[in-house]
Amino acid sequence: MGLTGLEIFKQLPKTNCKDCGHPTCLAFAMALASGKASLDQCPHVSQAAREALDAASAPPIALVKIGTGSRELQLGNEMVLFRHDKRFEHPTGIAVSVADTEDVAAKVAQINRLVFDRVGQVHNVNLVALQNASGDAAKFAEAAQTAAGVTDFPLILMSEDPAAAEKALAAVAAKKPLVASATAANYEAMTNLAKKYEVPLVVKGSNLNELAELVEKVVALGHRQLILDSGAREANKVLADQTQIRRQALKRFRPFGYPTITYAVNEDPIQAVVDAGLYIAKYAGIVVLPTADPADILPLITLRLNIYTDPQKPIAVESKIYEIGTPGADSPVYVTTNFSLTYFCVAGDVEASRVPGYILPVDTDGISVLTGWAAGKFTPEKITDMLKNSGIADKVQHRKVIIPGGVAVLSGKLQELSGWEVIVGPRESSAIPSFIKQRWSA
Amino acid sequence: MAVTIAKEKWTSQVSELVIGTEPNVVKVGGEAALPFLHFEGRIPHRPVVALEVWDMEPEGWPAVLTSAFEGVLNDPVAWAKKCEEYGADLICLSLLSSHPDNKNSSPAECAATAKAVAEAVNRPLIVVGSGVEAKDAEVIEAVGEALSGKNCLLGCAKPENYKTITATCLVHGHSIIASSPLDINLAKQLNILIMEMNLAADRIAIDPLVGALGYGLEYAYSIMERARIGALTGDKMLAMPVICFVGQEVWKTKEAKSTAEEAPEWGDQVRRAILWETLTATSFAQAGGAIMVMRHPESMKQFRAHIAKMMEPNVY
Numbered sequence: 001m002g003l004t005g006l007e008i009f010k011q012l013p014k015t016n017c018k019d020c021g022h023p024t025c026l027a028f029a030m031a032l033a034s035g036k037a038s039l040d041q042c043p044h045v046s047q048a049a050r051e052a053l054d055a056a057s058a059p060p061i062a063l064v065k066i067g068t069g070s071r072e073l074q075l076g077n078e079m080v081l082f083r084h085d086k087r088f089e090h091p092t093g094i095a096v097s098v099a100d101t102e103d104v105a106a107k108v109a110q111i112n113r114l115v116f117d118r119v120g121q122v123h124n125v126n127l128v129a130l131q132n133a134s135g136d137a138a139k140f141a142e143a144a145q146t147a148a149g150v151t152d153f154p155l156i157l158m159s160e161d162p163a164a165a166e167k168a169l170a171a172v173a174a175k176k177p178l179v180a181s182a183t184a185a186n187y188e189a190m191t192n193l194a195k196k197y198e199v200p201l202v203v204k205g206s207n208l209n210e211l212a213e214l215v216e217k218v219v220a221l222g223h224r225q226l227i228l229d230s231g232a233r234e235a236n237k238v239l240a241d242q243t244q245i246r247r248q249a250l251k252r253f254r255p256f257g258y259p260t261i262t263y264a265v266n267e268d269p270i271q272a273v274v275d276a277g278l279y280i281a282k283y284a285g286i287v288v289l290p291t292a293d294p295a296d297i298l299p300l301i302t303l304r305l306n307i308y309t310d311p312q313k314p315i316a317v318e319s320k321i322y323e324i325g326t327p328g329a330d331s332p333v334y335v336t337t338n339f340s341l342t343y344f345c346v347a348g349d350v351e352a353s354r355v356p357g358y359i360l361p362v363d364t365d366g367i368s369v370l371t372g373w374a375a376g377k378f379t380p381e382k383i384t385d386m387l388k389n390s391g392i393a394d395k396v397q398h399r400k401v402i403i404p405g406g407v408a409v410l411s412g413k414l415q416e417l418s419g420w421e422v423i424v425g426p427r428e429s430s431a432i433p434s435f436i437k438q439r440w441s442a
Numbered sequence: 443m444a445v446t447i448a449k450e451k452w453t454s455q456v457s458e459l460v461i462g463t464e465p466n467v468v469k470v471g472g473e474a475a476l477p478f479l480h481f482e483g484r485i486p487h488r489p490v491v492a493l494e495v496w497d498m499e500p501e502g503w504p505a506v507l508t509s510a511f512e513g514v515l516n517d518p519v520a521w522a523k524k525c526e527e528y529g530a531d532l533i534c535l536s537l538l539s540s541h542p543d544n545k546n547s548s549p550a551e552c553a554a555t556a557k558a559v560a561e562a563v564n565r566p567l568i569v570v571g572s573g574v575e576a577k578d579a580e581v582i583e584a585v586g587e588a589l590s591g592k593n594c595l596l597g598c599a600k601p602e603n604y605k606t607i608t609a610t611c612l613v614h615g616h617s618i619i620a621s622s623p624l625d626i627n628l629a630k631q632l633n634i635l636i637m638e639m640n641l642a643a644d645r646i647a648i649d650p651l652v653g654a655l656g657y658g659l660e661y662a663y664s665i666m667e668r669a670r671i672g673a674l675t676g677d678k679m680l681a682m683p684v685i686c687f688v689g690q691e692v693w694k695t696k697e698a699k700s701t702a703e704e705a706p707e708w709g710d711q712v713r714r715a716i717l718w719e720t721l722t723a724t725s726f727a728q729a730g731g732a733i734m735v736m737r738h739p740e741s742m743k744q745f746r747a748h749i750a751k752m753m754e755p756n757v758y
């Protein structure tokens with residue numbers, strides 16, 4: 001990636017031996033550049049050339065994996081500075097910290113509950129960050145063991161003391177925790193540990209220059225599963241450093257070609273959440289924060305979902321009949337659009353009404369009610385089509401359909417085209433429960 | 443390896459908008475860098491907060507919100523004074539009573555309310571109608587005249603009514619809010635139309651019609667980022683400060699309205715709702731928003747605390 005055919009050609013043997021299946025080295029180079037061939041196909045390429053080409057074709061930000069199994073967290077492979085340029089790839093891992101001096105099992109149990117349903121998907125925090133607050137290696141290892149026993153979330157082992165890190169690793173290395181951190185003072189021991197146990201490692205500098213130097217030293221020792229910490233802890237400085245690291249990585253400054261970790265350590269608990277929000281928007285691979293309060297975590301998880309949604313593809317649901325509860329022949333029929341957010345707002349509120357019902361999301365290419373109406377994608381014609389062809393007429397005896405209050409203007413035309421009686425519902429789906437109790441009879 | 447700090451060389455800047463008259467003025471805009479990247483260029487003004495005041499008693503607001511305005515929600519003057527007491531940078535008067543479905547109050551009634559509010563507080567004023575374009579034109583025309591010379595920010599102008607509102611701003615010395623639904627080209631077009639009537643670029647604020655956290659925030663976020671990059675690279679039609687109507691979007695969400703009993707898995711309502719409004723606003727500030735129209739004084743306070751930190755220079 002990023003290399004032209006000619007640049008690749010310079011590194012090849014130039015013998016035109018055809019062993020790669022291409023007529024010439026140049027033809028092979030061109031095929032490589034366009035991604036139609038892989039370097040392995042040339043058996044004669046030198047080790048030096050291979051390394052040079054591998055390095056140049058590696059993604060600007062390395063892919064790093066933490067943990068194992070279904071909770072494995074992948075970070076990196078980011079390609080852009082702004083989400084509108086393409087999209088952000090790997091959502092920020094949210095880590096909740098636990099000190100080895102507190103009731104580890106209890107706090108981890110709280111963290112385990114930070115799982116939320118949003119637009120039909122499950123969203124949760126990703127990591128438990130264990131702090132060696134006690135300074136005691138045995139206590140740290142015991143806490144790691146306890147945590148690993150009660151959660152599937154991968155761990156971050158936060159200790160700059162290689163002895164403590166080693167003891168904890170000996171206990172939980174099989175779960176591939178992230179070790180934090182290698183610093184100027186301990187990097188040799190920490191890197192050796194990370195290599196020995198094959199786990200990812202945080203490299204922490206006291207500023208960007210020191211970070212770059214340290215990364216080079218760690219890489220020279222042979223470890224590449226790295227996460228970067230510039231040492232900044234104040235929000236304004238974190239923003240500046242995160243921006244620099246991302247910019248430099250995209251310019252292929254190699255020491256910064258790894259995901260990052262940030263810490264929301266603001267003393268004010270609300271501000272800590274606000275800072276975490278900033279780090280999610282501004283490139284953090286991981287954000288560590290102390291709170292396991294759902295009131296703090298739900299907004300952050302929602303923000304992450306927003307920022308990491310692919311701008312080219314709204315999340316949509318399939319356009320078909322959805323049954324909420326066990327509806328029957330007299331149950332209400334609601335129409336809405338197939339934008340996930342819209343559909344799940346309505347579905348949640350119909351469910352909350354405790355009156356079973358049918359929901360028909362019209363295919364609007366995944367856009368909301370008003371946007372769909374304004375764009376000519378949520379029309380009386382399309383709704384009529386859905387009423388006629390979805391099979392809903394076989395499921396209910398009545399011919400009454402409830403439409404969103406925001407598009408009341410559709411009702412006349414819809415009634416005329418479909419022959420169904422149109423009931424204009426409330427503007428906000430949250431008013432459906434009270435509306436349906438007052439207004440529905442089949 | 444020493445790190446060479448990567449600085450973009452921007453060629454242009456956001457225009458500076460002044461609202462109010464001395465000694466009570468608020469200035470926004472003027473940035474020559476991406477939000478809060480002080481190492482790259484000048485950021486002369488912090489984002490500001492306008493607290494919202496209605497000219498009729500709101501219905502359906504959760505107690506979490508109404509409790510901050512106990513006893514003043516049916517009196518715009520008292521409500522505005524309360525906002526001033528809470529330390530709002532500006533007051534945003536929403537003339538919702540003028541909506542035909544509400545009280546359908548007349549332009550003259552609206553103008554009288556606006557005048558009373560303006561006289562009661564020492565804060566610059568934003569005044570917006572009910573969103574019904576034709577009615578807003580009449581209402582804002584009357585309000586603009588009643589507040590002549592006070593240099594308010596009036597809106598919201600849309601393609602259907604920008605002519606009357608622009609003319610009012612020209613004649614009576616106000617600035618204008620230009621609203622367009624989340625589309626960079628529509629925003630530019632409307633700005634062009636307004637400027638063709640000779641209202642200066644530094645008297646326009648762009649309203650991209652934002653969505654709340656979880657309800658379309660990402661669209662507004664990206665539009666703002668694109669507009670800021672446009673402004674910094676010399677697109678004069680995008681170089682206006684951005685106003686975000688945060689409160690009205692946030693306080694209709696389930697996450698802000700549901701009590702802890704209704705949604706036990708979401709935690710305490712006060713904390714959740716305040717964070718919903720605060721994070722919506724801080725995220726927009728990080729994308730380039732300059733004026734946040736908010737509802738809860740506590741969200742305003744939290745927003746401010748974050749902004750104070752972000753305004754500390756991060757030069758290398």
Ligand code: B12
Pocket residue numbers: 314334335336337339341342345346366367368369370371372373374375402403404405406425426427428429430432622623624625628651652653654657658661691
């Ligand atoms: C995000 C957004 C977009 C996104 C689209 C995102 C998407 N996937 O839908 C983008 C940027 C693409 C967009 C584009 C446009 N948009 Co737009 N957009 C918005 C915005 C900010 C939020 C919409 C949203 O996601 N709402 C959240 C969802 C959940 O709301 P909802 O679908 O309406 O559902 C609620 C209710 O309707 C109700 N409900 C839903 N279904 C049902 C069913 C029943 C039975 C009941 C009772 C209730 C009910 O409950 C839900 C929850 O409360 C709104 C403004 C705003 N702040 O609301 C403008 C808005 C919808 N857009 C608007 C316009 C005009 C457009 C464009 C035509 C403009 C343009 N740029 O050309 C384009 C059209 C796009 C196209 N050609 O495809 C206008 C519509 C004006 C109008 N009243 O007609 C709005 C209202 C902005 C405005 N004030 O002018 N938009």
Ligand code: SF4
Pocket residue numbers: 012013014015016017018019020021022023024025028041042043044045
């Ligand atoms: S195998 Fe290698 S050396 Fe031979 S033609 Fe292909 S690229 Fe050239």
